[in-house]
Amino acid sequence: MERGRAMEELLLRIENENVIKHSLQVEAIMRRLAEYFREEVELWGITGLVHDIDVERIKNDSRPHGVFGGDILECLSFDPTIVYAVRAHTADSSLERRRKIDKALYCAGPMAHFIDCCGKLKGENEIESLDLNFVIEQYNNPDFMPNIDRKRIGTCTEMEISIEEFIELSLEAIKNIEKQQNNQNGILA
Numbered sequence: 001m002e003r004g005r006a007m008e009e010l011l012l013r014i015e016n017e018n019v020i021k022h023s024l025q026v027e028a029i030m031r032r033l034a035e036y037f038r039e040e041v042e043l044w045g046i047t048g049l050v051h052d053i054d055v056e057r058i059k060n061d062s063r064p065h066g067v068f069g070g071d072i073l074e075c076l077s078f079d080p081t082i083v084y085a086v087r088a089h090t091a092d093s094s095l096e097r098r099r100k101i102d103k104a105l106y107c108a109g110p111m112a113h114f115i116d117c118c119g120k121l122k123g124e125n126e127i128e129s130l131d132l133n134f135v136i137e138q139y140n141n142p143d144f145m146p147n148i149d150r151k152r153i154g155t156c157t158e159m160e161i162s163i164e165e166f167i168e169l170s171l172e173a174i175k176n177i178e179k180q181q182n183n184q185n186g187i188l189a
Helices: 003-013 017-037 041-050 067-075 078-086 102-124 132-139 149-157 165-185
Strands: none
Touching: 003 017, 003 041, 003 078, 017 165, 041 078, 041 102, 041 132, 041 165, 067 149, 078 102, 102 149, 102 165, 132 165, 149 165
16 A cells, blocks of 8 residues: 555545644654664554544544444555554554554554644644653643543553653654645745
């Protein structure tokens, strides 16, 4: 599966710009983690990109989320590794997260949300001004974004990576795509 086709399939099913932004952020985190673990960067990146391909179809019922996404991807002949990781990426999934890619996707989604919220706390989408200490401080503050599942983010340790290192890699990945997007839009970062 090529990234271009994966993006086309995502855009055919997702219209909400915030979901698309989140998908791009998770893709970036997954690519950075794949580099870190010396895994297949393209496979991991595409997995992150399409992980929420079903969210506009399931509406307000989160129970089928992931399973339905996996079904969509399977019908589109995506790699079975991607299909499984998408099916296993939700807290409601009964599937075991058995590979690093499954574990990475499970914690990358909430991490992307968390970093995005930290950026908004600093100002309108101020991802670039975030530093590791600020994000860790907010992560340790139970009053900041209590609805984001820190336990799920903390499962990064199952991949033998500390929460601090996971935050640092994730922040770096999101900053890089923000820079690229700003440069493409003609905004100097």
